[in-house]
Amino acid sequence: MKLEGLSSKQVEESRREHGSNALTQIPPDPLWKKILEGFKDPMIMILMVALVIQVVLFFMGQAEWFEPVGILIAILIANGVASISESKQEGKASALKAEEEAKETAKVIRDGALMEIHVNDVVVGDLVYLQAGDKIPADGTVEEGHLKVDQAALNGETEEADKIPLPENGTYDTKDLLNSYYAYRGTVVCGGEGYLRVRVVGDSTLFGALALEVQEETRETPLQVKLGKLAKQISTFGYIGAITIIAAVLLKTLISGAVPDDVYGWIRLIMDAITVAVTVIVCAVPEGLPMLTSILLSFQSMKMAKDNVLVRKINGLETAGSLSILFSDKTGTITEGKLSVVELATGNVTKFSKLSGINPSLRYDIVTGIGVNNSATVSQGSVIGGNSTDRALMSFLMDSQVADSIRRDDVKNFNAFDSNKKCSSVTITRNGQSVTYIKGAPEKIIERCTHYVDENGETKELTEKNYLTSYIDAQAGRSMRLLAVAKVNRATDEGDLTLVCVLSIRDNVRKEAVDAIREVRNAGIQVVMVTGDRKETAVAIAKEAGLLTDQDDVALTSAELAEKSDDELKKILPHLRVVSRALPTDKSRLVRIAQELDYVVGMTGDGVNDSPALKKADVGFAMGSGTEVAKEAGDITILDDNFSSIEKAILYGRTMFKSIRKFLIFQLTVNVAAVLTCFIGPLLGANVVLSVIQLLLINLAMDTLAAIAFGSEPALREYMREKPIPRNESIITKEMLTQVLVSAVYITFICLSILFFPPIRDLFGDVDNTYLRSALFATFMMAITFNGFNARTSHINPFEHLGRNKNFWLVMLSIFLMQFVFVTFGGEVLDAEPLSLQAWLICIVMSFLVIPIDMIRKAIMHGGKKE
Known part of the structure; x- marks a missing residue:
């Protein structure tokens, strides 16, 4: 029967009726949209509120210009890094995809001639000519020919499917990928040739429907859920804290008797109280957290690229x-994703895993039986052509370094695989005599075998087949695909056979x-x-x-x-x-x-x-x-x-989550200590304990630099011995909260002791209040820096694995140097004055004690066990 394609007019009509073969692509969000979406992050929203408040206070003369600018910078860095990084990755992927799609073509018959067109131009009714190596451009039925199709793209399996014309009154189920009559877009022809009549195009194909489905939105990540909860907790803490501070300031005013005389005095008093409350609450927000997650994600992504x-x-x-x-x-x-020869057994079930060590005579029979009797060939060190089984056999010969000994010049006749006989055969001339080698299904070949070749290359009578049958059954139970090789000294594959070997082939684990x-x-x-x-x-x-x-x-x-x-x-x-x-x-x-x-x-x-x-x-x-x-x-x-790379991804993901928790312990200790110090100080009589600019410097130094320090924490194998963290579990655990409170209370105590506890205050000698507040500022920064060592591990030893995080050492040294410069050269701007060597030593000792105190806490709570 003569097959006819479409005319140009029919092509246009089909395209109008059934649509294009192009797949719908939902473009990725542009960078500006990703950045805008980032502002919906709960932590970013808290920072936005803090920014608005600081801007209002600035215009009211209650805040310095650099306070809202600092928060704005934190927002832009935190939101920008993640958005830009993701946009770049998507850009690379899109460019590669567009390059691949531009090369996709199909051979169709139109207006009576065979022509090559772009895949997107294929329409329903087109007659597509397919050969080995072609990718099927649309779903349809085979009109003529016999195709071997690799459907791994759709079903993930290496075994090819046969596609043949539909017999008269025949039926098929398009949902059954193993049916023999309907072929699918995206699958690859690996053998045979034929013509396909296109029935479905574009998004209506199985390939297209699946491609469209993957562009749907997904649910929130576990970290997003946890950070959302944390944002609500911080917001609640902020509201309660603000009201409490305002109430405390008003209560102190009433108790002290310094009640304003007029309405303006009350307004000024309330505004001052609100300013103090807002300043403290802004300090309570961990501005560095969104920045840390962005830095961590980008940093870990770069490290993982080296691990494939x-x-x-x-x-x-x-x-x-x-x-x-x-x-x-x-x-x-x-599994490896390709078939490999796992084992070779002779007729008396002597087993070999490779050809080296096998008798030369037997090796010749094996090489000829599976190498010459093979549709695949070796070219420039690679196996090309043939089906998956033939390629596995040829790879086995290559790995055994005997592929060069294959002699196709001696071939007199080759019979490709016959589905009725379930075997293929090749006849060669050997020493002037014709020998035919047969390979195929063991159950068909072994029943015809009367002799076998043993491991020494000697031909012996095959009288007992039960043990051979038992071996084959056992191998089949191990999911092996079995293939028998036999020979006969004549020019046909008929008559009694001599068994050469039985091969076990499998997609290896x-x-x-x-x-x-x-x-x-x-x-x-x-x-x-x-x-x-x-x-x-x-x-x-x-x-x-x-x-x-x-x-x-x-x-x-x-x-x-x-x-x-x-x-x-x-x-x-x-x-x-x-x-x-x-x-x-x-x-x-x-x-x-x-x-x-x-x-x-x-x-x-x-x-x-x-x-x-x-x-x-x-x-x-x-x-x-x-x-x-x-x-x-x-x-x-x-x-x-490789599955092992998935394990690495899990380890890096766990390391990142651990780093976030470590940072939170560190940052929340800073924030809680700052809130307690600034809240309790005025109640004890000091109107200003830490100035607004000092608080801002603490925030900027600790947020930004600490994000770098904790973002470089090493991936420890011990993390893979812990259970997964439930999706809805709070990011702050009870133990973390205990650690934050113990360290924050100690830091608050030693800082306020410098001003209000005579035994500590007198250690600094007869000095003014500015000097004591400089010592308090230095002690505060050093104590929270030392506490960074506590935060980075749940073990008793706070210095373990420090050698694997050089950034941590650099950051902590930088903070020490910064606070020395701030105190020594800050002057009126930072409301500080230089300290003596004795004062520095006192501050260092009091600050360092935060480490042994937390070591004692860890020992009491869990004896140094892992989290």
Whole structure:
């Protein structure tokens, strides 16, 4: 039958009726929009309120110009760094994607001629000519020919699918990717040739629908949830604190008897009280926290790029640290993603893992039987052509360094794989005699074998086949794909055969993935393998990878999963380890169910079929060798496709969250100590304890520099031995709060003692109030600097691992030098005067005591155990 394509007129009509083959792309938000969106962050909103108040106070003459400017700089840095970093990553990804799309073409018959057009120009009704290596441009039915199609982009599996013309009165289900008549966009022809009639284009294709689905919005990250709660707590503290300070100032005025005489006096008194309250509350806000998260995300992202991990969406990294369940693809992630020869056995089941050491005569038979009888070839050190099995066999010969000994000149006849005989054969001339080598299904070949070649190259009679059958069954139980090789001394593949060997082929489990899975599971993260493979294979791989270890562990097929209601699945989920024959809808459903149970969900994948789940998961890990749609959907791209890189991402994410908590301990101690000092001081009789400019310097120095110091904390393996932090758990724990209060109360006590406690005050000699306040300022800054050592670890020893964070030493030394310069040369601007050497030593000793005090607290609370 002669196949006809469309005419130019029919093409235009089809495009008007069915639309374009171009996929809808929702463009990423521009930089300005990302920055505006950033202002919705709860912490940034608090800073905005503080900025407005400071601007109003400045115009009222109650604040210096640099106070609102300092807060504005903190806002711009915190919001800008994250937005610019994410925008750059998206720009790189978009440029690569556009470059790839520009190269995509399709061969179609139009107006009676074969022509090449861009994929986007394909329309419904087009007749597409397909050859090995072509990517199918749209969904449709095979009109003529026989295609071998790699559908890994859609189902994640290495096994090719046959696509043939639909017989008369035949039917097919487009949802069943294994049907033999309907081909899908994005899949690749790896063998054969034929013509495809396009039935569906653009977003209506399975590929297009999945690509569109991945562009939906996702839910808040765990850190965003936690920071939102913290912002509410700080706001509440601010309101209560402001009212309390104003009430305290008014109460002190009434008790002291200094009541204003007129209305203007009362207004001035209330405005002064509000000014003090606002100044203290502004100090209570950790301005450096948004800045720290931005610095951490960017800094850790750069470090991870060296470990083959590309962080595309900046919040994905911190979410990785909070993972409680990870749905992992099998092929290419837990396994190598390609078939490999695992074992070779002779007819008497003598096993070999490589060809070296095998008798030369037997080795010749093996090389000819799987190398010459092979559709793949070796070119410039690479295997090209053939199906996945042939490529695995040729790679085995290359690894054994015998591929050069393949002699195709001796070939008299080659018969490609026959689906009826379930074998392929090649006839060669050897020493003037014809020898035919057959490779194919063991059950078909072994039943015809009367002899076998043993490990010494000698031909022996094959009388007992039970042990050989038992070996084959055992290998099949290990999810091996088995292939038998035999020979016969004639020019045809008919008659009795001599067995050469049985080959075990499999997509091997990555050795490093086994260790990484163990580490991830020890970290309290549930790992579930989701694969399109059959259950027997999936279970065997899962056992070898260390996923199925207990009797309570559950492995389900897609069909079994579909039979379960959501409530039933929620009960099973904690024990679920394997889902086989998985559909894209299964993955999305699993993510949804896990999120409803408040899990922090991770998903790995490389195919278009994985994309919706990658997008919906809290963090999606896309494989570097995967489809562009998958990479677009993922938050993090694993460039080397290795599960161990996922483990590194989790470790870096946990390190980042630890750094945020360390910074919060440090910063909240500063803020609480400043609030207590400035609140209690006036009640004890000192109108000004720390001046507004001193408070501003403390804030700027501690916020900005501390963000750099804690942002450089090393990734410690001990973090992977801790359980995941629940999504809704407060970012401030009871132990953190205890540490903040103990250190803040001590710092407040020693600072106020300089002014009000005679035994301490007298240590400085007969000096004026400005001198004492200079000593108080120096003591305050040094004490909170020393407290940084306490904040950076939950262990008793505050100096452990310091050698791995040089930035911490540099920052702390910088703060010491800064406060020395402030006190010594600040003069009237900073309301300070130089201190004597004796005064400095007194301040240093009192400040340093914050370290042993916190060591005692840690010893009492948990004996130095990890958090």
